[in-house]
Amino acid sequence: MLIFAKKISPQKKQSIESLKEINEAFLTVFLAQDKSETLYFFKTENPTLDFVKFSKNFKLVCAAGGVVKNEKGKYLAIKRNGVWDLPKGKIEKNEKIEDAALREVEEECGLENLTLLNLIYTTYHVYPLKNNFALKPTYWFSMNVNNPKRLVPQFEEGITQVKFLNKKQLKDARKSTYLSLKPLFSRVLKENT
Numbered sequence: 001m002l003i004f005a006k007k008i009s010p011q012k013k014q015s016i017e018s019l020k021e022i023n024e025a026f027l028t029v030f031l032a033q034d035k036s037e038t039l040y041f042f043k044t045e046n047p048t049l050d051f052v053k054f055s056k057n058f059k060l061v062c063a064a065g066g067v068v069k070n071e072k073g074k075y076l077a078i079k080r081n082g083v084w085d086l087p088k089g090k091i092e093k094n095e096k097i098e099d100a101a102l103r104e105v106e107e108e109c110g111l112e113n114l115t116l117l118n119l120i121y122t123t124y125h126v127y128p129l130k131n132n133f134a135l136k137p138t139y140w141f142s143m144n145v146n147n148p149k150r151l152v153p154q155f156e157e158g159i160t161q162v163k164f165l166n167k168k169q170l171k172d173a174r175k176s177t178y179l180s181l182k183p184l185f186s187r188v189l190k191e192n193t
Contacts, residue, residue, distance in 0.1 A: 058135035064101035066143040079161035084173035101141045110152025117142040125180040
């Protein structure tokens with residue numbers, strides 16, 4: 001995980017001194033370690049501005065998804081390519097972010113009658129794309145659903161399981177999800193303690 005921050009604890013050994021250090025070689029190693037939870041810190045006086053500069057090195061691929069809660073207080077999760085995940089997908093040209101989030105949850109899980117509440121979190125991850133790298137911001141919206149009739153996984157997207165998880169199951173799923181999603185899972189768990 002790469003963190004842009006004004007202050008860095010002196011114990012943090014994985015620090016980056018300049019944006020020039022974030023080159024293709026670094027990204028290749030960084031991506032290979034994605035599941036290792038290694039934290040890299042970039043100390044800067046203006047994290048937002050430097051993150052914008054950093055972003056310009058990538059093809060931007062925007063996505064939206066949902067953190068869906070049912071009437072029993074359980075949260076929707078999907079198993080995609082053997083990894084616990086949350087429903088999300090690319091935003092289509094001229095599509096509103098909110099509409100994309102609803103569409104993707106409906107398509108990937110077979111849900112209907114979702115209520116979109118608000119934007120709660122944004123995650124970012126980098127992945128190889130052709131001869132370059134893509135930066136994917138995903139905008140996560142809180143959603144509710146009452147009495148879902150049936151959950152249907154979108155198999156063509158690699159989704160093999162769609163399930164509402166209780167708090168303990170969600171904690172277990174957090175252990176085997178993507179590094180970029182762990183803070184979102186933690187936030188959901190914290191709000192429901």
